[in-house]
Amino acid sequence: MMEVATxxxxxxxxxxLPNYSYFGTETGEIKENSYLLYxxxxxxxxxxxxxxxxxxxxxxxxxxxxxxxxxxxxxxxxIYRIFGPNVINFLELHSDPEESWDExxxxxxxxxxxxxxxxxMDRLGDEWFLNIIDKVGNRLCxxxxxx
Amino acid sequence: MGKKYKNPPLVEALCEFQFISSQPWDITIxxxxxxxxxxxxxxxxxxxxxxxxxxxxxxxxxxxxEPVPPRIQFRKEDGTALIQIAPDLLVVNQLKPYPTWxxxxxxxxxxxxxxxxxxxxxxxxxxxxxxxxxxxxxKSRVELREYFRYYPSIPDDLPQIYTSLLVRVEFPFEDDNxxxxxxxxxxxxxxPNVTSLVLDIDxxxxxxxxIPLDSVCEWLEKAHKRVEDAFESSITDKSRELFEREDxx
Numbered sequence: 001m002m003e004v005a006t007x008x009x010x011x012x013x014x015x016x017l018p019n020y021s022y023f024g025t026e027t028g029e030i031k032e033n034s035y036l037l038y039x040x041x042x043x044x045x046x047x048x049x050x051x052x053x054x055x056x057x058x059x060x061x062x063x064x065x066x067x068x069x070x071x072x073x074x075x076x077x078x079i080y081r082i083f084g085p086n087v088i089n090f091l092e093l094h095s096d097p098e099e100s101w102d103e104x105x106x107x108x109x110x111x112x113x114x115x116x117x118x119x120x121m122d123r124l125g126d127e128w129f130l131n132i133i134d135k136v137g138n139r140l141c142x143x144x145x146x147x
Numbered sequence: 148m149g150k151k152y153k154n155p156p157l158v159e160a161l162c163e164f165q166f167i168s169s170q171p172w173d174i175t176i177x178x179x180x181x182x183x184x185x186x187x188x189x190x191x192x193x194x195x196x197x198x199x200x201x202x203x204x205x206x207x208x209x210x211x212x213e214p215v216p217p218r219i220q221f222r223k224e225d226g227t228a229l230i231q232i233a234p235d236l237l238v239v240n241q242l243k244p245y246p247t248w249x250x251x252x253x254x255x256x257x258x259x260x261x262x263x264x265x266x267x268x269x270x271x272x273x274x275x276x277x278x279x280x281x282x283x284x285x286k287s288r289v290e291l292r293e294y295f296r297y298y299p300s301i302p303d304d305l306p307q308i309y310t311s312l313l314v315r316v317e318f319p320f321e322d323d324n325x326x327x328x329x330x331x332x333x334x335x336x337x338x339p340n341v342t343s344l345v346l347d348i349d350x351x352x353x354x355x356x357x358i359p360l361d362s363v364c365e366w367l368e369k370a371h372k373r374v375e376d377a378f379e380s381s382i383t384d385k386s387r388e389l390f391e392r393e394d395x396x
Contacts, residue, residue, distance in 0.1 A: 033238045034279055035220075035229060036159045037345075038194070040335055059335040 042069045050091045078128040106142040153391040156280040161240040162255045163275040166268035172234040177219040179265045188221035237262045275351035276370040284342045297381040324354040
């Protein structure tokens with residue numbers, strides 16, 4: 001009998017199953033060979049890991065700032081490594097239309113007491129965010145809030 | 148020859164070859180291919196892949212986000228076409244402007260032959276010829292049946308307004324060895340004032356080694372005909388008016 005993952009790969013179905021790595025035979029890579037649709041699939045798939053507050057505007061912002069997309073994935077690895085799995089990550093877009101200014105915020109909602117959460121946030125900054133701040137400029141910020 | 152349009156909705160055509168290899172992947176293959184194509188595809192890029200694993204553990208589901216081997220892209224100077232190479236994968240992508248099927252096919256075959264000579268694959272695991280069409284409407288609500296003959300049928304007793312859609316049908320061909328995958332879906336618009344829909348038509352050989360490496364030229368012709376027929380069957384004359392029919396072939 002044909003393996004489920006093989007069957008799905010043949011039909012380009014893997015992208016339609018967000019958690020297909022449960023089948024255990026794939027790397028979880030986003031399988032999209034279209035040059036134009038690849039970043040769109042990457043944005044769509046972010047919704048499995050972040051709660052988008054105001055989905056339309058965030059998606060448009062990311063289409064205009066495609067270099068931030070891999071950074072948002074990379075962020076997840078560091079967030080889960082430092083905060084553990086019991087956090088919920090939000091994306092929020094803060095705008096000032098008068099100054100044509102948009103900034104995307106990763107908001108980590110964690111169950112920890114404020115002192116512990118601040119300590120973890122400082123660690124996240126030291127071990128990751130400060131290293132990429134030159135790349136993201138004032139387009140991406142990361143913060144923590146209680147759950 | 149199919150119909151020609153002045154402003155076709157086609158934004159990308161691509162041909163994907165997944166191979167069965169005769170030997171373990173040799174990391175020098177992309178470089179050897181580049182040596183042969185660099186006059187036409189001089190720009191090199193790496194597309195970083197991201198692997199997303201969700202693993203059940205005793206603490207709940209844990210996420211692992213890991214890089215996967217990068218895909219190498221070789222692009223034309225003007226950015227209108229590219230070739231992508233990853234282990235046992237060759238993709239030939241044509242972006243706008245589409246240069247006619249004859250020219251696109253010729254580019255596919257030329258690049259396929261170079262890859263074949265360099266990588267010496269044993270056979271095909273899958274081949275797909277895919278045409279991606281994007282329809283953009285300057286309004287927030289679109290009556291699908293006016294523009295498409297292929298769309299979701301929403302029963303009257305359900306709300307008639309929806310924010311996103313995805314319809315996908317697979318049609319078997321050649322005793323289930325090949326399929327046509329027809330997908331109509333909403334997509335993230337390029338700006339907030341438009342509604343974007345993508346009509347994605349993918350004809351694929353899905354049974355490994357169903358056709359031999361030498362038969363790719365004939366297969367491409369058949370695939371192209373089926374994609375073209377599916378496109379014409381999926382749209383209405385009102386759609387054709389949008390992209391200004393030029394002549395009949």
